[in-house]
Amino acid sequence: MARIDPLVQRCVTFSHIKQLHAHLLTSGLFLSHSILRRQFVEHCSLSPWASLDHALSTFLSIPHPTTDDYNSILRGLAASPSPVSALSFYAGFVSSSPPRPDALSLSFTLKACARCASLPFSLQLHSHLVQFGFSADTILMTTLIDAYAKCGCIDNARNVFDEMPCRDITTWNVLLSGFVLWGHPHLALHLFRQLCGVSSSVSPNETPNSSTVIAAIAACSQLGTIANGEEVHSFARASKLDSQIIVKNALIDMYSKCGSVDMAMKVFRSISEPDMTLISYNTILHALSMHSRGAGVLKMFEKLPRHIEPDSITYLAVLCGCNHAGLVDDGLRVFNSMRVTPSMKHYGTLVNMLCRTGRLSEAYGVINTIPFEPDIVIWHTLLGASQTYGDVPLAEVAAKKVAELGSNMDGDYVLLSNIYASNSRWHDVDHVRTTMQCNDVRKIPGFSYIEINGTMHKFIKGDRSHPRWKEISNALHDISVRIRALGYVPEVQNVLHDIGEEEKQHELYLHSEKLAIAFGLISTDPGVELRVIKNLRICGDCHTVAKLVSKAYNRVIVVRDRARFHRFEGGECSCQDFW
Incomplete structure (x- = not known):
């Protein structure tokens, strides 16, 4: 077995896997050595060059599969493009017991629940977890919290968290991230402050780490309040976590979203050149762009180090910066020199850029050259610009496209109505109002x-x-x-x-x-x-x-x-x- 075991890891093609499988079968090792069999099936189901179907057929050839055999398949299915398959496989596993699922079985299946956001199955697994005696398993309960959070059931996630007799920092981070994911920044910051109190007085394994700080920073970004952001930044600085590049990148994003682009730039400049990443540049470029610092965006872009290759996000940030600052010619130059294939967002920004300077015919020309179906955002842009510059024919074209794409936003109807009103087409204004009533167009409540x-x-x-x-x-x-x-x-x-x-x-x-x-x-x-x-x-x-x-x-x-x-x-x- 010591000689065969390394061969499993050395299989780098599907052909290698089939050859090793044949050897294991003919030598009798496949059935006699359960650990080796588990490693083989797991490798077969997880390796990028392997085949999950082959792993399943191999599993079905086992006369009396063990829990480890089931877990090998569960792990592969949970990580596959179709994690829901892991749920049905687990259901079959439970119904065929013995063998009985163990902590790993529940862990892999809960991860599948999180990926496909299956609340009913998460609830079922919660009952199994208690039934099988794993309610004191910190790692497994943390995985359950993550599943509930990913399913949007934050109350259940919080209840499980509160009932846990023992937690570690991952447990806190999972709930903290769940609050942020579902737009509860106040709850996230309250939990963060609670954790800071616990970690300073009780448990060393509950000490906040970079993941904790990043989640708290994300909550501050959602709130948009700089005081909270400065509080978390101070904690990161005192904990010496602010030296990590992922934390610095999060701080840049947070300060920009809280309205302080100067602080965002200060954090960016504190990053040493060897630590600088493409993400760092993309984040500061988007920050400058959001605050209409177009000249700063271009200057930063032109000074990108040679070892950092711009990606689609980089180009989008630069185009947005040119757009917000009205630097149309610079934006066109950047778009035409892109070393990536333009996406819908790149085209949309280019259209917006042309529209804002009244070059509507050029914008419409760009729309007609997009190699895929323009989305509703692009037509919204043209519709809004048509109102600004009083181009009724283009407004009608854009409004028709917006309607075809299924918009039910009151703002679109307002724009078209305003265009008609400015041209004294009162009959058309009445028609827009009637259409709104017939389509049951409702205004999204505005709040500040x-x-x-x-x-x-x-x-x-x-x-x-x-x-x-x-x-x-x-x-x-x-x-x-x-x-x-x-x-x-x-x-x-x-x-x-x-x-x-x-x-x-x-x-x-x-x-x-x-x-x-x-x-x-x-x-x-x-x-x-x-x-x-x-x-x-x-x-x-x-x-x-x-x-x-x-x-x-x-x-x-x-x-x-x-x-x-x-x-x-x-x-x-x-x-x-x-x-």
Whole structure:
């Protein structure tokens, strides 16, 4: 066996595997040595040059398979392109008992559950885990938490975590990552702080590591609050985890998403040249791009070290940077010199770039040359630009394509209606409204966050439930007076409801970002920068109001919407009024 065992690992082609299989059969070793058989079947099911089908047929030839034999196949199926096959195989295993599944059987099957997000099977495995006496197995319970988290059942994951008598750092990291995965950054940071308290006073095997910090940093990125990000960064620095390149890359991303591109650049510059990776460059390029630092993006791109080969993500970041900064000619040059095959996102960014400078016919020409079916985002871009530049024929083409691709977004109908209205085509405006009613088009609720003294305040469009509503209402009135003096005219054409002019103005008045900005003004000292996070694209009227508020109150206002950052200062926006 000592002589045969290395041969299993030396099989590097399917032909080698078949030859070794034949030798094991003719020598009798296949049936007499269960450990060697397990290694062979496992190698056959996991090796990239092997065959899972051959592993299964080999398994079926075993007269009395052991638990190890079953586990060899389970492991291969769980890691295969079709992990759901592991679930049915496990079900057959349980029904044919003996032999009985062991901890490895449950572990492999739980990993398959996590990959295919099968909550019913995860629940079944949870009961088996208790039934077979493995509820004290820390590794297995951690795998169960991961399965529940990947299935989106965060409550079950938390309950299992709370009931565990013993945990290790992987257990904490799995739940922490689950909270981040399903958009619960507050819960993630609460758990992180709880862990920091535990690790400093109780268990050395619960000491936070780089995975812990990266998950906490991701939670800060979701929240968009720089105070939380600085807290986690300080912890990483004190724990000497901030020296790891993966942590530095996460910090760059976090600071950029929290609106501090200068801090992102500071972290990037702290990376020594030997440690610099393509991911580091891609992350800082995207950070600069998101903040409209187009010249900085190009300068960084042109100075890429020779040993770092740009990939599709690199080129996308550079194109986005050129797009946000209006550097169309530079963007075209980069696109035409790409050393990778352009994807939908590359073409979409190029179209957006041309649209923002009014080169709609060129943009439409690019769309017609895309070697695959343009997606709805590209047609959205053309539709929005057609409104901006009043190109009715192109708007109708784009709107038709958007409808064909199944859009049910109210914003698309608003754009088309505005184009018709600006050309006095009132019959077509009525038709758009009727179509919206027939298609049951619903508006996605808009909401905005603003952090004041470490507390996040959420505002929903039209919501008057905030405890300081009277003060907010007074602030909104003061804003209205000041910005009207600067020439503000409400963009009531963005409201499609069949209501009077005054009601339309009032509806615009209560958009969530306006509520957040008003609250920020009454809750902070003069001159303090306001940071708002919006779940949707900022509308034209709110964009205009934010510009004028920044001038009227001498404030910097940073708004992160679903696409980019807008930095309003002195009556201007970093997006140059195209977003």
